[in-house]
Amino acid sequence: MNKRRNLAFTIETLALTLFLLVVLALLVQLFGAAQRLGLQARRETDAALILQNVTAELHAGAGGWAEALAAAADGQGQTVTCLYAADGTRLADGETDPAAYTVTVALEPDPRPAGWMIQAHVAVSAPDGDELAALDTAHYLPGG
Numbered sequence: 713m714n715k716r717r718n719l720a721f722t723i724e725t726l727a728l729t730l731f732l733l734v735v736l737a738l739l740v741q742l743f744g745a746a747q748r749l750g751l752q753a754r755r756e757t758d759a760a761l762i763l764q765n766v767t768a769e770l771h772a773g774a775g776g777w778a779e780a781l782a783a784a785a786d787g788q789g790q791t792v793t794c795l796y797a798a799d800g801t802r803l804a805d806g807e808t809d810p811a812a813y814t815v816t817v818a819l820e821p822d823p824r825p826a827g828w829m830i831q832a833h834v835a836v837s838a839p840d841g842d843e844l845a846a847l848d849t850a851h852y853l854p855g856g
Contacts (some may be wrong), residue, residue: 716737727777740791746846750839750845751800753759755844756844756845758798758800758813758844759813759836759838759844759845760845761800762796762800762815762836763798763834763836763845763847764800764817764837765800765802766815766817766834767847767849768836770849770851771849773851773853775802775829776802780817780819780852781819781820781830781853783855784819784820784830784854785821785827785830786821787821788821789818789819790818790819791816791817791818791819792816792817792819793816793817794815795808795809795813795814795815796812796813796815796836797811797813810839812839813837813838813844814836814839814841815834815835815836815837815838816834816837817835818832818833820832824843824852826855827852827853828852828853829850829851829853830850830851830853831848831850832848832849832850832851833848834846834847834849
């Protein structure tokens with residue numbers, strides 16, 4: 713009788729241990745997936761902030777964009793690539809950061825009777841090269 717009780721106890725203990733391991737494995741997978749989704753959401757939020765900052769600076773002609781717009785208004789399009797930190801600030805020329813986002817702005821001039829309409833395609837890429845956000849915008853430069 714004692715052997716049957718010991719065998720039943722051993723089988724129940726093994727079954728409960730197996731159940732516990734399966735539940736723990738599922739929880740680890742669940743938390744891992746949640747962390748990956750959180751990191752991706754954070755990267756996309758950073759990219760949206762950077763995109764907003766770049767387009768605002770572009771429209772204001774601030775942050776060195778006045779020179780790029782003037783060069784594009786000379787009749788030839790140009791592409792400007794720069795680095796931005798996760799907080800939305802532009803890194804100085806020559807400054808590097810492995811966690812920096814790459815911003816590529818393609819400027820194409822469109823002549824108008826009283827100036828230039830500069831068409832801009834702004835793209836923000838993650839440090840690993842994945843494009844996270846993109847936007848097409850335009851800026852009018854009078855004269856010319």
